[in-house]
Amino acid sequence: MAKHDPDLSRLFHALSDATRRAMLAQLAEGPATVSDLAAPTGLRLPTIMRHLAVLEEAGLITTTKGGRIRSCAFVPQALDPMRTWMDDQRAIWEARLDRLDDYVMKLMEARK
Template structure:
């Protein structure tokens, strides 16, 4: 079985949920308080906190408390491992498709010569 990077698994797990992706999208515009993040979701605060916990565990966000206000911010560089993995997958599949295209073209050329 292939070796898997546990950090990458955490990252993809965190991004697998549409609510968490929405939170990341919101935070891409700038830091936001937990209360403001919870508002548009329609979810109760404890549920939003669980989503934030998953995002923080994956390293996608950081949280800071100032008095009674907890603010979340995105960690953009945390997406680097996912981009690297996806780029490798893209290169692998493009190479495979290029080889397949070559085989198909050679087969078609051989049939034309027969």
């Protein structure tokens, strides 16, 4: 994955806000209406809709409209690019730390 992948940037941006993370946590329990998502926040509907638009643009949720009710559902597989990126970063840093450990051990042995 490229260092500056716009899809990855959208995912991190979407998750950077506590309100959006709370909405995703609620949606992880199951689909919910916009009203259900708005209730615990105390935010006005236009603000909630902007948050949902960010989540939808990142591919983290899908929305459907039935009559006057809009429902949202979490798309967990949308987190896969983040998971892949973080796994790659973990591997890089673990390798660096292993090399540092080897170097420090060699220095300590040389001092003996």
